[in-house]
Amino acid sequence: MSLERIDRIIDKYADEKGVLIQLLLDIQKELRWIPKEAVLRINQRLKIPVSEIYRVASFYTALSVKPRGRHLVRVCLGTACYVRGGPRIIDSVERTLGIKPSETTSDNRFSLETVNCLGCCALGPVVELDGQYHGRLTPANIGELLSKYK
Amino acid sequence: MQLLNSADDLEQLRRVLMAITDLKKPTIALCGSTGCEALGAKEVVKAFKEEFKKRNLEGKVDIKETGCLGFCEKGPRVIIMPEDIAYFKVQPSDVPEIVSRTICNKEIIERLLYIDPTTGTTARHLYDVPFYKYQNRLLMDNNSKVDPKNIEDYIALNGYKALAKVLFQMNPDQVMEEIRKSGLRGRGGGGFPTFQKWDSTRRASETPKYVIINCDEGDPGAFMNRALMEGNPHCILEGFIIGAYTIGSHEGFAYVRQEYPLAVENMQAAIEQATAFGLLGKNILGSGFDFEVKIHRGAGAFVSGESSALMTAIEGRVGEPRPKYVHTSEKGLWDKPTVLNNVETWANVPLIINNGAEWFAEIGSAGSKGTKIFALAGKVNNTGLVEVPLGVTLRDIIFKIGGGIRNGKKFKAVQIGGPSGGMIPEQYLGTPVDFDEIKKLGAMMGSGGLIVMDNDTCMVDVARYFVNFLCEESCGKCVPCREGLKQARRILTNIVSGKGEENDIEKLRQIAETSNAAALCALGQTSANPMLTTLRYFADEYDAHIKEKRCPALSCKPLINFYVDPAKCMACTLCSRNCPMQAIDGAVGKIHIIDQSKCTKCGTCFDVCKFKAVQKISGQPVPPPIPEAQRMKKPIRKEN
Numbered sequence: 001m002s003l004e005r006i007d008r009i010i011d012k013y014a015d016e017k018g019v020l021i022q023l024l025l026d027i028q029k030e031l032r033w034i035p036k037e038a039v040l041r042i043n044q045r046l047k048i049p050v051s052e053i054y055r056v057a058s059f060y061t062a063l064s065v066k067p068r069g070r071h072l073v074r075v076c077l078g079t080a081c082y083v084r085g086g087p088r089i090i091d092s093v094e095r096t097l098g099i100k101p102s103e104t105t106s107d108n109r110f111s112l113e114t115v116n117c118l119g120c121c122a123l124g125p126v127v128e129l130d131g132q133y134h135g136r137l138t139p140a141n142i143g144e145l146l147s148k149y150k
Numbered sequence: 151m152q153l154l155n156s157a158d159d160l161e162q163l164r165r166v167l168m169a170i171t172d173l174k175k176p177t178i179a180l181c182g183s184t185g186c187e188a189l190g191a192k193e194v195v196k197a198f199k200e201e202f203k204k205r206n207l208e209g210k211v212d213i214k215e216t217g218c219l220g221f222c223e224k225g226p227r228v229i230i231m232p233e234d235i236a237y238f239k240v241q242p243s244d245v246p247e248i249v250s251r252t253i254c255n256k257e258i259i260e261r262l263l264y265i266d267p268t269t270g271t272t273a274r275h276l277y278d279v280p281f282y283k284y285q286n287r288l289l290m291d292n293n294s295k296v297d298p299k300n301i302e303d304y305i306a307l308n309g310y311k312a313l314a315k316v317l318f319q320m321n322p323d324q325v326m327e328e329i330r331k332s333g334l335r336g337r338g339g340g341g342f343p344t345f346q347k348w349d350s351t352r353r354a355s356e357t358p359k360y361v362i363i364n365c366d367e368g369d370p371g372a373f374m375n376r377a378l379m380e381g382n383p384h385c386i387l388e389g390f391i392i393g394a395y396t397i398g399s400h401e402g403f404a405y406v407r408q409e410y411p412l413a414v415e416n417m418q419a420a421i422e423q424a425t426a427f428g429l430l431g432k433n434i435l436g437s438g439f440d441f442e443v444k445i446h447r448g449a450g451a452f453v454s455g456e457s458s459a460l461m462t463a464i465e466g467r468v469g470e471p472r473p474k475y476v477h478t479s480e481k482g483l484w485d486k487p488t489v490l491n492n493v494e495t496w497a498n499v500p501l502i503i504n505n506g507a508e509w510f511a512e513i514g515s516a517g518s519k520g521t522k523i524f525a526l527a528g529k530v531n532n533t534g535l536v537e538v539p540l541g542v543t544l545r546d547i548i549f550k551i552g553g554g555i556r557n558g559k560k561f562k563a564v565q566i567g568g569p570s571g572g573m574i575p576e577q578y579l580g581t582p583v584d585f586d587e588i589k590k591l592g593a594m595m596g597s598g599g600l601i602v603m604d605n606d607t608c609m610v611d612v613a614r615y616f617v618n619f620l621c622e623e624s625c626g627k628c629v630p631c632r633e634g635l636k637q638a639r640r641i642l643t644n645i646v647s648g649k650g651e652e653n654d655i656e657k658l659r660q661i662a663e664t665s666n667a668a669a670l671c672a673l674g675q676t677s678a679n680p681m682l683t684t685l686r687y688f689a690d691e692y693d694a695h696i697k698e699k700r701c702p703a704l705s706c707k708p709l710i711n712f713y714v715d716p717a718k719c720m721a722c723t724l725c726s727r728n729c730p731m732q733a734i735d736g737a738v739g740k741i742h743i744i745d746q747s748k749c750t751k752c753g754t755c756f757d758v759c760k761f762k763a764v765q766k767i768s769g770q771p772v773p774p775p776i777p778e779a780q781r782m783k784k785p786i787r788k789e790n
Contacts, residue, residue, distance in 0.1 A: 039257065059469070063450075081370075088752065116210035117372070121599075122223045122534050139754060
């Protein structure tokens with residue numbers, strides 16, 4: 001674990017107030033999770049208690065204290081997507097990947113999360129894959145979409 | 151880039167921009183926002199660029215990626231100027247034809263126009279489309295005209311004129327008076343009078359004072375703020391700077407949820423460009439007023455949209471609300487006086503300054519002035535963003551603008567106000583939508599989400615859905631919310647699973663009343679609404695689930711079975727081939743039977759059957775399988 005990457009991110013926010021969440025979001029993007037080494041480094045440099053850092057990291061759903069897979073599948077279960085068949089999409093994804101939400105496939109290829117509204121309600125049901133939005137999905141075409149991600 | 155040092159500089163730049171704009175030059179305006187992007191808009195842009203290169207039209211036709219116009223259902227959409235032709239559902243394969251026929255030869259391609267599903271008539275221009283015709287798009291209209299990453303587009307359309315007026319022709323007292331007379335109320339859900347909030351912070355003696363844009367928009371089904379911030383961030387920024395000046399704040403935060411990366415990107419670009427032009431930062435337009443804005447990204451917590459929780463999130467802590475007897479307008483961010491307003495509230499400010507409070511107060515209803523953007527979604531034909539004067543009825547929004555219920559089904563209810571709102575049934579469709587009228591029905595208008603539901607939606611399951619959502623999103627600080635919602639979820643889950651008991655309804659009412667009275671913040675207090683409105687208007691559904699173990703909407707999986715009607719089955723094997731659990735026994739010519747022990751009720755067989763032979767049954771046992779001998783579709787001939 002290179003502390004250099006973590007230090008570079010901390011340096012960006014050096015003098016600002018209230019940066020913990022922004023800092024953790026950047027670490028999450030860079031490393032795909034918040035490892036213990038990152039927590040200890042933040043504690044060392046910014047003097048924020050370890051318990052406080054873990055409290056924040058475990059409160060917010062965008063942050064993960066467990067490693068995430070190479071590809072993040074986020075199935076929207078917001079109300080509009082829900083009434084348009086979102087639960088059937090999540091069932092289909094669970095069946096195809098063999099994991100439940102908050103889990104990662106054993107080959108580290110996919111992590112699955114549910115999300116409550118991506119703001120594309122007119123196109124529901126929606127799935128976000130690695131930051132790309134896919135709308136008008138059906139249990140039939142979701143499998144084909146997933147197979148494109150190695 | 152040009153540093154503007156006075157109101158005259160701004161006006162001069164505006165004149166130059168208008169003079170160099172050739173209104174007759176062909177331009178293609180495509181939506182560059184998240185919705186159309188999800189439908190492949192970027193590939194359409196690429197196709198246009200390639201086609202222009204092929205035909206040597208580069209430089210002769212402009213391409214502009216503009217903001218969201220809200221009719222996401224029909225995206226990707228393309229508007230061709232100067233003729234103002236609107237094409238919908240455009241694919242890359244349509245592009246060569248659009249270029250050769252419409253751009254070069256000024257011919258219309260009928261199949262790409264909007265076609266009314268009932269009358270078959272087409273609409274050539276955007277505002278001929280029924281979805282847009284009946285709206286009053288004071289806030290959203292500019293979304294089709296500006297490239298959100300180019301401040302000059304906004305300036306050319308009178309952008310920042312209101313700011314210049316406030317800085318040089320008005321004083322803060324006069325601005326406050328305009329806001330008061332306008333009657334503007336907060337657009338985030340609370341509907342609190344904007345004047346009162348600003349006044350409280352203005353009068354507070356402590357410094358520094360802070361101002362915040364709330365773009366957390368956590369209500370599932372709401373995407374109004376996304377469209378405004380992605381599509382025209384400067385209209386929000388302008389209102390924000392005016393507010394900061396009036397209140398006496400020099401530091402502002404734009405809190406944007408991390409689920410909106412394009413909104414973060416476009417707002418960041420807007421801040422940088424406004425600063426470079428002298429419209430933000432030090433000595434704005436040479437007035438001596440300094441104001442800096444920083445973006446703070448959310449990290450995926452619905453409760454952080456609550457104003458006091460949002461402030462603790464900006465402080466880098468867990469988003470937990472505070473008791474409301476401490477007014478954040480006096481002790482907010484870092485315990486200093488703070489004004490927090492929703493994106494749409496800030497966006498209304500330049501309109502009020504430019505057009506006057508009297509003009510604004512004439513739009514809307516008696517207690518709710520101005521327009522409101524609604525996100526219309528669910529089982530409706532025209533899903534998208536609808537901007538109408540407050541006071542327009544639910545019926546007009548859902549049927550006149552929304553085009554009624556899709557797939558020929560029947561309206562059952564509309565969910566309004568997100569998880570804090572409630573379900574409104576058919577008999578109240580004539581209700582005007584504003585802050586006060588909807589409250590009388592036990593719901594609230596909220597931030598503007600409207601989810602339309604038809605007969606296939608189970609109201610008990612919807613109540614369970616919202617209670618589950620709130621349970622997951624509860625910060626856990628207060629007992630009524632943390633414990634009450636957990637128990638309510640357990641009871642509702644039991645009911646939809648066929649384990650409901652007689653006194654469950656009474657228990658739900660008690661939990662709802664306790665949360666309403668004693669929870670720390672609006673999340674807990676309004677969690678009663680989904681439960682109480684469904685109990686009030688759909689008590690019969692609860693009864694069916696509890697007493698008969700039956701789901702009238704045929705939706706709750708534990709209470710339904712899929713069954714192949716032998717009289718209708720054509721033994722085509724379509725369902726058995728598509729069943730992911732191989733639970734259907736059958737062959738060509740042999741009537742199919744679903745093995746209930748293997749069936750996971752995914753509904754695939756119901757979807758694929760072309761003969762409506764697959765039925766959903768609830769509240770009664772599955773008929774026993776027909777005898778083997780009767781399963782053959784053709785009689786077996788005896789060999790002679």
